[in-house]
Amino acid sequence: MKKPLFCLLIVLLTGAAGAQEPILADPDSAQTDSLAPPSHDFFLAADSSQEPMGIALAWEPSQGIPVMLERASHDSIFLPLSTQEAGARSFVDTTVESGVEYLYRVRMADSNVVSATVRATAPHAVQEYQFFRRERLNALLLFLFYAAMIIGYILMAKRGASLFIRKIAGLDAVDEAIGRATEMGRKVLYIPGIMSVDNIQTVASMSILGYVAEKTASYGTDLEVPNKDPLVLATAKEVVKEAYLKAGRPDYFQEDMVNYVSYDQFAFTAAVQGLMTREKPATNFLIGSFYAESLIMAEAGNAAGAIQVAGTAELAQLPFFVVACDYTLIGEELYAASAYLSKEPLMMGSIKGQDLAKVVLVGLILLGVVLASFGQHGFVDFFAQR
Amino acid sequence: MALSSFAGIWLAAFLTLAIYSFLYKDNPVYRLAESIFVGVSLGYEIGLVFYRTIWPNLVERLLADPGPNWYLAIGGILGIMLYCRYIPKVSFLGRWALAVYIGYFVGVELMQRLHGDVLPQVRDTMLPLSSLSSVTFENLLIIVGVLSVLIYFYFSKPHTGILKPVSRIGVYFIMICFGASFGYTIMARISLLIGRLTFLVEGWVKPMIALISGSG
Incomplete structure (x- = not known):
């Protein structure tokens, strides 16, 4: 009696009466890929009448065992949809296509015990204007907190507060690398990555380029900045020109210092590789967003005997830079680099604000771990991406 | 085999070998292939951007129905302003x-990072440590890894005292991640090499042998 009553309760609670009724325990519609016959330990109900964005699922909780929800569209096999912790009772599938019928079942985690299959058709989407998406409140609060930290520290820095940033190994090598090129009478090659200025890494790279250009201008060392993206070309020209002006050597600036190669990733790579081999720059900076070309460039520079300073936040490319370059700025060090080098209040404040945000995040994570360990999931769910 | 595809296969094989010749050392054949690659790709991209982006998404729509599409002109004007840097009097417009x-x-990406990276990372690290099981051990590994790496990227204090061992653990996690990533990416690169070698053998050498022996 208990199980049918539970299902009836779900249907009544979700207001399914008079709307689309969930179809329960339809063995004929079950897919043939289940490894065990439907178990009577589970009851599953699906309803699409109350959720404008998806299909609501509710099931009788299993005894202390996590469950996996599985979904199939009409003529395909069941695939995992979501893993639910023990004690969870409901889930809303928002990844449905409007008007498409789906089959659902629930499986005990790490076993083949499954429920009967239920069907539900995703509601036809109704577009309506939303001024504020309440389910994104977590992102808004995080943004406000983050922005407040950064603005607060920027204001402190502008008022003259002393802000400390620890030593970053790769950056101390920048001056040394430029000095080496000066002593050898060879050029410095700066590659600002292959992405456009809409990429934060490229923006950070432009800040470091400004510092490098100022140094090369002071020492009278040749600088070359080949580009893949036209907008980076325009930005890099402005940055280098300004740096030469700031160093009091505008006459040293030449337009072709910052040049354009090609928009094609590997054509650009081939050209840079050839440049490294033929002109043998003493120092290569590979700082920005890199992809498959990272190892080709770093290895060509290494073979040419250049001292190389690399920096990127692309996780898959960092190992290549670590093995082929002398110094590597890993991930966020790239963003901290511009502040570290320039010591400008705006950038220093930004880094300090981010650091404080990190400390708070560490605290929140620890709190979440404690609460999750005691079975309190409300706080943890607040951070769920919606 | 049609003459055009015959010539195309030979050209592709020649350019492939020319690029690979760099493995020996820089040479005129590599330089030729490099120059062709850079020149052709640049010309191709200019055509592609004009005919696939600027013409259909800006010019055509503005000419066909300027009323509801007036806002597209803003993007067009901003694009033209970039060229102002070549006219000294109005070069500031490029900036x-x-x-x-x-x-x-930067604004768009900030929200994307917060919503797409930070929130899921925080949520997925709040894992329970309530029972003695292999799952708990995995959870502990994730929690320690995330927190120690976060501490490594903390710049406001030198890595001394308690921060030193914690950030050191973070470095170990980073290096293990790099090792796994390195192996995974190398595997992908090897598959690219296999693809190229398959083309040379299956698409070039074998058909040529068949053609010469008269069976193709």
């Missing part, structure tokens, strides 16, 4: 266009 472009994307 305005760049400022709009960078500012817009």
Whole structure:
């Protein structure tokens, strides 16, 4: 009696009466890929009448065992949809296509015990204007907190507060690398990555380029900045020109210092590789967003005997830079680099604000771990991406 | 085999070998292939951007129905402003266009990072440590890994005292991650090499042998 009553309760609670009724325990519609016959330990109900964005699922909780929800569209096999912790009772599938019928079942985690299959058709989407998406409140609060930290520290820095940033190994090598090129009478090659200025890494790279250009201008060392993206070309020209002006050597600036190669990733790579081999720059900076070309460039520079300073936040490319370059700025060090080098209040404040945000995040994570360990999931769910 | 595809296969094989010749050392054949690659790709991209982006998404729509599409002109004007840098008197306009472009994307990316990276990372690290099981051990590994790496990227204090061992653990996690990533990416690169060698053998050598022996 208990199980049918539970299902009836779900249907009544979700207001399914008079709307689309969930179809329960339809063995004929079950897919043939289940490894065990439907178990009577589970009851599953699906309803699409109350959720404008998806299909609501509710099931009788299993005894202390996590469950996996599985979904199939009409003529395909069941695939995992979501893993639910023990004690969870409901889930809303928002990844449905409007008007498409789906089959659902629930499986005990790490076993083949499954429920009967239920069907539900995703509601036809109704577009309506939303001024504020309440389910994104977590992102808004995080943004406000983050922005407040950064603005607060920027204001402190502008008022003259002393802000400390620890030593970053790769950056101390920048001056040394430029000095080496000066002593050898060879050029410095700066590659600002292959992405456009809409990429934060490229923006950070432009800040470091400004510092490098100022140094090369002071020492009278040749600088070359080949580009893949036209907008980076325009930005890099402005940055280098300004740096030469700031160093009091505008006459040293030449337009072709910052040049354009090609928009094609590997054509650009081939050209840079050839440049490294033929002109043998003493120092290569590979700082920005890199992809498959990272190892080709770093290895060509290494073979040419250049001292190389690399920096990127692309996780898959960092190992290549670590093995082929002398110094590597890993991930966020790239963003901290511009502040570290320039010591400008705006950038220093930004880094300090981010650091404080990190400390708070560490605290929140620890709190979440404690609460999750005691079975309190409300706080943890607040951070769920919606 | 049609003459055009015959010539195309030979050209592709020649250019492939020319690029690979760099493995020996820089040479005129590599330089030729490099120059062809750079020149052709640049010309191709200019055509592609004009006919696939500027013409259908800007010019055609503005000419066909300017009323509801007036806002597209803003993007077009900002694009033209980039060229102002070549006219000294109005070169500052080029900076305005760049400022709009960078500012817009920094704002967009900030929210994308918070919503797409930070929130899921925080949520997925709040894992329970309530029972003695292999799952708990995995959870502990994730929690220690995330927190120690976060501490490594903390710049406001030198890595001394308690921060030193914690950030050191973070470095170990980073290096293990790099090792796994390195192996995974190398595997992908090897598959690219296999693809190229398959083309040379299956698409070039074998058909040529068949053609010469008269069976093709």
